[in-house]
Amino acid sequence: MIHTPRTWIVLYLCLIGIIDALVFAYDKHCARNDKRRIPERVLHLLELLGGIFIILPIMYLLRHKSRKAKYYVVTYLILVLWIALLYLLISQHVI
Numbered sequence: 001m002i003h004t005p006r007t008w009i010v011l012y013l014c015l016i017g018i019i020d021a022l023v024f025a026y027d028k029h030c031a032r033n034d035k036r037r038i039p040e041r042v043l044h045l046l047e048l049l050g051g052i053f054i055i056l057p058i059m060y061l062l063r064h065k066s067r068k069a070k071y072y073v074v075t076y077l078i079l080v081l082w083i084a085l086l087y088l089l090i091s092q093h094v095i
Helices: 005-032 040-062 069-091
Strands: none
Touching: 005 040, 040 069
């Protein structure tokens, strides 16, 4: 059962989501305490790697990056890319 592609993808997305959530929360902590921040390109890279599905809710819950319109645009473009990729994989019966 664990050897199906769908299971591996779900496990991967959960793992990268946890990592991304921790990094994002740490960046919020640094922002509040005037410490060195995580570069936005790193946060976007983690979103591209699959953390996008946890980052969107966390952005609103933590109210982090809420004043950065450019950040939102890039984040939502990454979401659209992920949805398109998953749709393609599901429609082609890959997962």
